Structures are given as C-alpha cells and as structure tokens.
Amino acid sequence: MISLDELKTKLDSFPESHIANFDYVWEWKIKVESKSSGQILDEDHRNEAYSRLSKILPRLQTYRMGDNSEPLETLKQSLDEISVAYDQLRNYTLLDFESIPHETLETIWHELGRAKEKEGKRNKNGHYYIIAVTKPLMLIWGQTLALDSHVRKHLPKSYDIPKYSCKWNLDEWINMMKQLSRDLNNDKRIVETMRKESKVRYGEDVIVPYGRFLDIYYWGKPCGSGQQPNR
Numbered sequence: 001m002i003s004l005d006e007l008k009t010k011l012d013s014f015p016e017s018h019i020a021n022f023d024y025v026w027e028w029k030i031k032v033e034s035k036s037s038g039q040i041l042d043e044d045h046r047n048e049a050y051s052r053l054s055k056i057l058p059r060l061q062t063y064r065m066g067d068n069s070e071p072l073e074t075l076k077q078s079l080d081e082i083s084v085a086y087d088q089l090r091n092y093t094l095l096d097f098e099s100i101p102h103e104t105l106e107t108i109w110h111e112l113g114r115a116k117e118k119e120g121k122r123n124k125n126g127h128y129y130i131i132a133v134t135k136p137l138m139l140i141w142g143q144t145l146a147l148d149s150h151v152r153k154h155l156p157k158s159y160d161i162p163k164y165s166c167k168w169n170l171d172e173w174i175n176m177m178k179q180l181s182r183d184l185n186n187d188k189r190i191v192e193t194m195r196k197e198s199k200v201r202y203g204e205d206v207i208v209p210y211g212r213f214l215d216i217y218y219w220g221k222p223c224g225s226g227q228q229p230n231r
Contacts, residue, residue: 001183002183002187004189004190007213008193010216010217024055024056025049025052025139029140030206034205034206039090041079041082041087042087043083046080053079057135057136060135060146068114068115068116068117068120071115071132075115078115081111082107082108082111086108086140089108089141092143093208093210094143094144094181094210094211095181095184097177097178097180097181098178105170106170108137109170109173110126110128112128112136112137113132114128116132129167130152131147134147138209142207143209145211145215145218147215149164150219152164155218156183159179160175161175184210194210195208197213
C-alpha cells in the first residue's frame, strides 16, 4: 500500500536533473497530442520522437550490456512498427489497463524488446530485458514504471514478479501492471494526489503519467554505493 505522505515527499524531493529526462519527451508529447489530431509516432512526428528518445535512453543506460550492436537503429525501425498500436495505447491510462487489447500490448512488447536482442531480432520465447520495453514506453506513454533493478526490489512483496531477473516475458509484465492498476483504483487519495501533481507540472486536461509517478515512488533510497541511478 502506498503511503500518501511518502509519495508527496518523494515527488517533491526527486532530483531535478532526473525529472528533466522524462519531461524532455513528455512535455513535447503533450504539445503534439493535445493541440492537434496527430500523435508522436505518426509520420509527421516519428523522426522527432526518435531524436528525443535516442538522446535520453542512452543516458538512462537502457541498452547497456545488450546483444544488439545497433540498438538505436532497431528502435528507429520499431517506432515505425508500433505507430498504430501506440495510437490505440495512448487512449488508456494505468487506471484502465485491463481494458487494453492484448494484441496492442503484444506488438509493443516484441518491437521495443528486440532492441537489445542479437541483430535486433524478436526473441522466440518473448523474454526480453524488461527495461528495453519499459524505459522508452514510460517516456512516450507514462503509464508503466521503468522497472530498473532498484525499482523492482522496492515493489510490494505481494506482487508475484521476477524482482531479481532482468528478463521478463509479456505475461509477467501484464500481471504486474494489472496489480498496480487495481491497487491504484482502490486508493482514490493517491489518484487525486497524482492528478494534482500532474496539473501543477504539466497543465490541465493532460493525461496523468501514473506510471512515472509510481516509478519515482518505488525508486526508493539511493543505491548502497551512495550513487543514484540515472533517472
């Protein structure tokens, strides 16, 4: 269960330099999708989306230790492939995650996940480095946590997830997202706090990045080395 006071403290104290990484993409997305009929992965905006993601994702160490020698080139191809699926996905938030068509999630899972696979090919078993999917997806959708190792270990013990594994399958991610969605829907105070926070940071009538706020919450304490993950 999320502590309201702790959530407020973490949102207020999260390092500005790390906030800037997310906002660089999110504020542009808001501008594109709230003031036009377009979306950030359509033909008119896809190159700009790639440009922004390709600057931020390496800073977040998204493709470190992957098997693909050209992960950003694969990402560029994948953004084209998920344009239609993203256009569907962007109409949902974490609150209504269970209503999202499975095929939409499946397409995005394989396309983003393959960026760290050898030669950018899909994994036959559907097991991918979880951050290869979730870090870019958090930036463009805002509803999933980035799920790096530091966040995973702070998730509730009741969640049946592979906390200490860097590779997940689609069902594992979906099950975790469903649990997050249900818990969030059952706590109206937390939802209202996130809505107010979003209004202050990004303006009214904007999709609330629930996943991003939860990622900040579960980011928790600094690493034992004294260094903070680059978020």
